[in-house]
Amino acid sequence: xxxxxxxxxxxxxxxxxxxxxxxxxxxxxxxxxxxxxxxxxxxxxxxxxxxxxxxxxxxxxxxxxxxxxxxxxxxxxxxxxxxxxxxxxxxxxxxxxxxxxxxxxxxxxxxxxxxxxxxxxxxxxxxxxxxxxxxxxxxxxxxxxxxxxxxxxxxxxxxxxxxxxxxxxxx
Numbered sequence: 001x002x003x004x005x006x007x008x009x010x011x012x013x014x015x016x017x018x019x020x021x022x023x024x025x026x027x028x029x030x031x032x033x034x035x036x037x038x039x040x041x042x043x044x045x046x047x048x049x050x051x052x053x054x055x056x057x058x059x060x061x062x063x064x065x066x067x068x069x070x071x072x073x074x075x076x077x078x079x080x081x082x083x084x085x086x087x088x089x090x091x092x093x094x095x096x097x098x099x100x101x102x103x104x105x106x107x108x109x110x111x112x113x114x115x116x117x118x119x120x121x122x123x124x125x126x127x128x129x130x131x132x133x134x135x136x137x138x139x140x141x142x143x144x145x146x147x148x149x150x151x152x153x154x155x156x157x158x159x160x161x162x163x164x165x166x167x168x169x170x171x
Contacts, residue, residue: 009032010028010029010031010032010035011025011028011029016028016031016117018121019117019120019121020120020121020123020124020125021125022125022128022144023120023123023125023128023147025148025151026120026147026148026150026151027117027120029151029152029154029155030070030113030116030117030150030151030154031113031117032155033066033113033154033155033158034109034110034113036162037063037106037109037158037161038106040161040162040165041059041102041106041165044059044102044165044169045169046101046102048165048168048169049096049100049101049102049105050096051168051171053164053167053168053171054167056160056164057094057160057164058094058096058164059161059164059165059168060094060096060100060102060105061093061094062157062158062160062164063102063105063106063108063109063161064092064093064094064100064105065093065094065157066109066112066153066154066157066158067105067108067109067112068086068089068090068093069150069153069154069157070112070113070115070116070150070154071086071089071112071115072086072090073146073147073149073150073153074115074116074119074146074147074150076132076133076134076135076141076146077119077123077132077143077146077147077150078119079130079132116150120147123143123147127143128142128143128144128147129142129143129144130142130143132145132146134146
């Protein structure tokens with residue numbers, strides 16, 4: 001999918017300044033998702049934000065979930081456990097809050113994406129194979145595994161959101 005300004009996909013625009021070479025694909029995927037989401041959701045009706053066609057996740061859930069997953073995976077990559085606030089956010093994902101609008105969900109995701117890019121810039125490439133525990137069970141992964149999964153998971157939900165938005169708009 002091309003962005004609205006007809007630029008090539010992010011990965012075809014060259015290296016991103018300040019991002020370690022091995023993390024360029026992570027940054028490219030995150031920024032591509034951000035562009036595609038803004039094009040997709042331009043003028044999206046608020047009334048459809050929590051629709052679940054055929055029982056699939058709503059557009060609102062996907063936006064909440066991407067924001068939360070990025071926060072959690074980058075926290076684990078930094079070798080930290082989740083905070084009570086992060087656990088509360090996780091518990092609330094998918095629940096339409098009375099004051100949650102599309103613009104607020106997109107702004108929160110944009111903020112989390114910006115923070116994720118900053119954290120990529122701060123990542124020492126020498127730590128990429130360092131083991132990191134995930135969750136309460138501390139399931140082993142690596143810094144690179146967590147960061148790659150952050151990108152992959154974001155793009156997976158971007159694709160799911162693309163289909164869901166088309167279905168709910170067609171109803």
